[in-house]
Amino acid sequence: MQATADYHTHSVYSHGKGSIEENVQAAFARGLTTIGITDHGPGHFFIGVGGVSAFRRMQEEIVRLRVKYPLIEILLGVEANIVDVDGTIDVPLEIMDELDFLLVGYHKLVRPRSLAALLLGVQNFLAGWLHLRPLRLRRQNTAAICAAVRRYPIKAITHPGLQIDIDTVALAHVCVEQGTLMEINSSYGKELDGYVKTALPTGAMFVVNSDAHTPARVGDFSAAYELIERLDVPVERVINISTT
Numbered sequence: 001m002q003a004t005a006d007y008h009t010h011s012v013y014s015h016g017k018g019s020i021e022e023n024v025q026a027a028f029a030r031g032l033t034t035i036g037i038t039d040h041g042p043g044h045f046f047i048g049v050g051g052v053s054a055f056r057r058m059q060e061e062i063v064r065l066r067v068k069y070p071l072i073e074i075l076l077g078v079e080a081n082i083v084d085v086d087g088t089i090d091v092p093l094e095i096m097d098e099l100d101f102l103l104v105g106y107h108k109l110v111r112p113r114s115l116a117a118l119l120l121g122v123q124n125f126l127a128g129w130l131h132l133r134p135l136r137l138r139r140q141n142t143a144a145i146c147a148a149v150r151r152y153p154i155k156a157i158t159h160p161g162l163q164i165d166i167d168t169v170a171l172a173h174v175c176v177e178q179g180t181l182m183e184i185n186s187s188y189g190k191e192l193d194g195y196v197k198t199a200l201p202t203g204a205m206f207v208v209n210s211d212a213h214t215p216a217r218v219g220d221f222s223a224a225y226e227l228i229e230r231l232d233v234p235v236e237r238v239i240n241i242s243t244t
């Protein structure tokens with residue numbers, strides 16, 4: 001197995017340790033043909049990209065790096081957050097169309113856009129802390145993430161079900177309907193077995209990503225490969241793995 005692209009890496013623009021250039025160099029050294037820079041959306045408390053001006057700086061940096069590193073495709077994306085119960089995400093509209101692609105991750109600790117979103121966030125926080133999985137909460141979470149998939153051109157949902165309890169089958173069906181990929185995240189190999197097992201029979205398509213927060217981990221898909229072998233995921237279902 002050899003993945004050709006890593007569409008999910010963090011840089012110093014959120015809470016990654018490396019610069020965009022260091023991530024690009026690491027991806028090239030690993031033999032990838034494409035790297036995506038996807039820092040956390042601005043709605044993430046403490047670690048999100050600092051709004052429109054920061055996105056502009058990232059864009060300028062990437063334009064410069066494309067000239068300097070012509071042998072690798074460098075894409076600017078974002079790992080957006082869901083900030084309202086209707087699936088609203090935290091990417092400024094003036095930036096959304098200029099990004100090369102959009103990832104969405106359902107995270108805790110994001111700035112809510114409404115009272116309902118605040119209440120949902122608090123319940124998710126408490127449920128995680130107390131290890132509870134109330135069905136009503138799962139239904140609300142699923143409704144929010146499915147609404148986001150229907151509303152935006154999302155390339156992939158990152159680490160589904162990792163921080164927030166959702167109905168994987170319902171999400172997978174909406175992803176199939178909308179052509180959205182589901183991520184096999186190499187930073188959380190074993191924790192994601194259940195979700196991948198559940199999503200497989202729906203026909204959902206997958207993408208492997210590193211979710212690297214340091215340049216050394218860019219393009220490190222070892223945990224994802226182990227998961228793919230353990231669960232017998234057909235490699236034709238993973239869009240960025242080449243078998244030749």
Ligand SMILES: [Zn+2]
Nearest residue numbers: 079105158159
């Ligand atoms: Zn994430």
Ligand SMILES: [Zn+2]
Nearest residue numbers: 008010079211
């Ligand atoms: Zn991430």
